[in-house]
Amino acid sequence: MHSPALFLITVVLVAILGVTGCGRRDDGVTELVITGSTTLLPIAEISSEGFEALNPDVNVLVSGVGSSAGIEAVAQGTADIGTSSRDLKEEEEGLGLIDTPVAYDGIAVIVNPANPVTALSMEQLKAIFAGEITNWEEVGGPDMRIHLVNRDEASGTREAFKKIVIGKESNFDLRAAVLPGTGQVRDVVSRTDGAVGYISLGFVESREAARDVKALKVDNIEATPVTIADETYPIRRTLHFFTKGAPSGVAKEYIDYVLSPEVQEGAVTEAGFIPITVGNEAAQ
Secondary structure, eight states: OOOHHHHHHHHHHHHHHTOOTTEEOTTSOEEEEEEEOSTTHHHHHHHHHHHHHHOTTEEEEEEEOOHHHHHHHHHHTSOSEEEESSOOOGGGTTSOEEEEEEEEEEEEEEEOTTOOOOEEOHHHHHHHHTTSOOBGGGGTSOSOBOEEEEEOTTOHHHHHHIIIIIOTTOOOOTTSEEESSHHHHHHHHHHOTTEEEEEEGGGSSOTTOSSOOEEOEETTBOOOHHHHHTTOSSSEEEEEEEEESSOOHHHHHHHHHHTSHHHIIIIIHHTTOEEHHHHHHHHO
């Protein structure tokens, strides 16, 4: 016969593990769970505030845990929407996820403002992050060691940068500092003279950071909304909302809200991203 204490523990565990997306609480409020990319966090958070104002009976729970974790959560049913700053990997394509692109983004290569280097080629970037170039003097800069700042393996930004810049035939230098979030990368680069990292263009200018960082031209192209939309800037990606099957119910209403002109021309643009409609027009 089970003890009361064991029964109580079991009930609590079931309650915790049973929390999934789009659940209706006892007070009648529907909870919409959105998790994943830290890059997409500003869009998801700002949009949730506007969506909740229009839908008082909905509580939107947003978190940034990395694109891979977001994809896993929505695939397992513990989130309604998984946000991702990378495409699905081959092994994820059979999970039954439906992709809704919500914005376009450029990945900016950043250095400390004290670094006189202003541009790098794609070939130089690949060699730097693969550990083949280790001193700024080798790319026209001062005699100063290059300090690589990388993202963790759960990061969609890392995955996109690896795919576009490094390629399949090479790997990141294992000596790089590995950080879990965009803000941490920006902060370390802003405080380290020889550092180089990569972050979403929308995070290059940050009111939270004490010091600035400098975005480099890549193949002599500056990362701007225009060069990202017309695809002349080479490190460009799509930002995604993934759902398990076609979006429906509150999840669909939220996604439709994010795709509305109000959010696309507001929160998306203000966060430094390119509205999905602008990217589509540029691609035509």
